[in-house]
Amino acid sequence: MGLNPLPTRASVTVDPAxxxxxxxxxxxxxxxxxxxxxxxxxxxxxxxxxxxxxxxAASRFDLSRFGMERLSYSPRQADVLxxxxxxxxxxxxxxxxxxxxxxxxxxxxxxxACASTGGMFDNYAVVQGIDTIIPVDVxxxxxxxxxxxxxxxxxxxxxxxxxxxxxxRTLHVEIEPDPDSQLYIPPSRIDELSEPFGNSVNQTRSAx
Amino acid sequence: MSEATRASVPSSAVTATQNGAVQNGAVQNGAVQxDTNGAPITPRGVVHRGGTPNATLxxxxxxFGGAIVRHDVTWGETCxxxxxxxxxxxxxxxxxxxxxxxxxxxxxxxxxxxxxxxxLEVVWHLRALAHRRFLRLKVELPKRLPLSVPSxxxxxxxxxxxxxxxxxxxxxxxxxxxxxxxxxxxxxxxEGFPLRKDFPLRGRFSRAEQLKQALAANPEARYSMEELHxxxxxxxxxxDMKRRxxxxxxxxxxxxxxx
Numbered sequence: 001m002g003l004n005p006l007p008t009r010a011s012v013t014v015d016p017a018x019x020x021x022x023x024x025x026x027x028x029x030x031x032x033x034x035x036x037x038x039x040x041x042x043x044x045x046x047x048x049x050x051x052x053x054x055x056x057a058a059s060r061f062d063l064s065r066f067g068m069e070r071l072s073y074s075p076r077q078a079d080v081l082x083x084x085x086x087x088x089x090x091x092x093x094x095x096x097x098x099x100x101x102x103x104x105x106x107x108x109x110x111x112x113a114c115a116s117t118g119g120m121f122d123n124y125a126v127v128q129g130i131d132t133i134i135p136v137d138v139x140x141x142x143x144x145x146x147x148x149x150x151x152x153x154x155x156x157x158x159x160x161x162x163x164x165x166x167x168x169r170t171l172h173v174e175i176e177p178d179p180d181s182q183l184y185i186p187p188s189r190i191d192e193l194s195e196p197f198g199n200s201v202n203q204t205r206s207a208x
Numbered sequence: 209m210s211e212a213t214r215a216s217v218p219s220s221a222v223t224a225t226q227n228g229a230v231q232n233g234a235v236q237n238g239a240v241q242x243d244t245n246g247a248p249i250t251p252r253g254v255v256h257r258g259g260t261p262n263a264t265l266x267x268x269x270x271x272f273g274g275a276i277v278r279h280d281v282t283w284g285e286t287c288x289x290x291x292x293x294x295x296x297x298x299x300x301x302x303x304x305x306x307x308x309x310x311x312x313x314x315x316x317x318x319x320x321x322x323x324x325x326x327x328l329e330v331v332w333h334l335r336a337l338a339h340r341r342f343l344r345l346k347v348e349l350p351k352r353l354p355l356s357v358p359s360x361x362x363x364x365x366x367x368x369x370x371x372x373x374x375x376x377x378x379x380x381x382x383x384x385x386x387x388x389x390x391x392x393x394x395x396x397x398x399e400g401f402p403l404r405k406d407f408p409l410r411g412r413f414s415r416a417e418q419l420k421q422a423l424a425a426n427p428e429a430r431y432s433m434e435e436l437h438x439x440x441x442x443x444x445x446x447x448d449m450k451r452r453x454x455x456x457x458x459x460x461x462x463x464x465x466x467x
Contacts, residue, residue, distance in 0.1 A: 089422035090394055096423060124402055124411030124418075125393075132419055182423050187416030 004163040004171060007032075028166045035079070035105070036161040038067040039154070042078030042102065044095060047085030049112040049144040056147035066154055075101040080157065081134070084144075086114035087127045099134040104174060107161070109153055110136045113143045128193070132185050135175055248340065254284040262286035264308055264336075264343055272298055277348070287344040295332075295347050296358035302334060302343070303363050310334040310343065313360070316370035318378045320405050330357050330380060349380065359385040377403040394425045 013024040041063075045053055057063045057071060072078035075098045087095055099108065110130055113119035116139045118128035130136060137160060140153035164171050177184050185193075241249040259281040268288060269276055275294030280287050290298055302310040314333035321328075327348040334343045349355050359382035360367045371382040372391040379401035382388055390397060398421065399412040411418055442450065 089418060090392075090425075092419065092422040093425055093427045097427070123409050124399065124407070127419065127422075128415055132415075133423065181416065181420055183416065183419055187414075187420070190416040190419065191414045193415075 049084035313364040356381040
């Protein structure tokens with residue numbers, strides 16, 4: 001997949017000699033610049049990753065450097081859903097509805113091992129990766145990730161936003177779920193991904 | 209249970225616990241020791257098995273002798289295994305009897321063992337705050353019979369959610385519970401009772417099927433609004449608490465006067 005290049009200094013042309021002081025640029029550069037600089041996060045904190053998210057948002061790591069200090073506790077004013085922590089199956093319809101309530105364009109950061117893969121909770125109650133129920137843009141590994149790691153993920157998301165082009169929308173496609181299963185990954189692939197032990201129906205915790 | 213395993217209370221324990229009083233400086237009746245100010249002392253040198261049973265045990269044996277299957281004392285905690293049909297009357301008596309006054313229900317839970325023939329156990333943890341006593345009651349439920357025990361919500365209303373959780377995880381029915389439905393898993397959960405030994409750790413269905421079923425549930429339909437309605441709970445409060453709340457609101461000028 002060829003990525004669009006990041007905008008360079010040449011994306012903005014300034015003519016200081018002009019009395020009017022005008023600049024020329026591409027529209028998608030300006031739009032992306034505005035969007036990337038004010039990504040309002042909707043924190044969906046369910047576990048210990050939310051504690052790390054709190055310290056990321058607090059003064060020491062200072063999320064406002066990236067225009068993200070305005071945490072949006074309503075999905076209707078949010079741009080980025082940051083899923084921090086494991087998602088039980090009981091919360092799956094909740095996070096799905098929150099994602100659907102967010103206005104477009106919208107992005108998702110899956111923070112930590114549990115949100116990305118289910119982590120150590122390979123059991124009957126936990127979603128094995130939120131990318132099965134909502135599309136994810138950036139996965140941040142860690143258990144839980146340090147604030148620096150989350151900030152790195154946020155910077156990667158900003159780069160992704162900056163690379164977007166009006167004439168080429170393949171970078172960020174807001175896909176619709178499969179109408180039959182309402183899942184974002186084909187059911188056969190989900191079962192395949194739940195290896196290595198398979199979804200062993202016969203596996204029990206009791207001695208034979 | 210055979211007659212041989214019936215409770216046999218040592219006569220010395222009975223004589224030592226006739227009044228059930230807490231005495232300073234002596235480990236008696238399984239009660240907590242107190243210092244000279246009446247504050248509890250952390251017990252030391254508690255034997256693993258075969259300690260002195262709780263002062264409640266002799267009284268329980270005297271009154272419900274036939275229903276007591278056996279008892280044991282582990283780390284100073286008395287555990288009484290009773291018959292299923294008598295457990296409601298026993299807990300009612302423990303709660304109401306002035307000399308016992310088990311006023312705090314700590315937990316209702318269940319245990320299943322690996323051995324296929326060993327019965328499930330339903331466990332009630334009771335505490336008498338005034339007497340500083342702790343009692344563990346158990347009922348054994350053979351797996352070949354329907355798993356059900358009497359509900360004690362009419363005695364301790366705090367048992368409501370504990371029994372729902374026990375039902376949700378183990379499938380044990382609590383007869384007489386006003387609203388016995390799942391509490392941790394969602395209402396339409398199909399896969400069974402997760403803490404049973406025959407339940408696969410990853411559930412019975414494939415991951416995709418689990419997701420499909422979970423997403424099909426309506427999150428707002430799971431909770432009844434009556435459960436969450438605080439304003440209506442005001443009527444159920446005790447009179448003195450109502451008065452206190454009303455007086456405080458009036459002091460803050462929240463209550464309209466003369467209207």
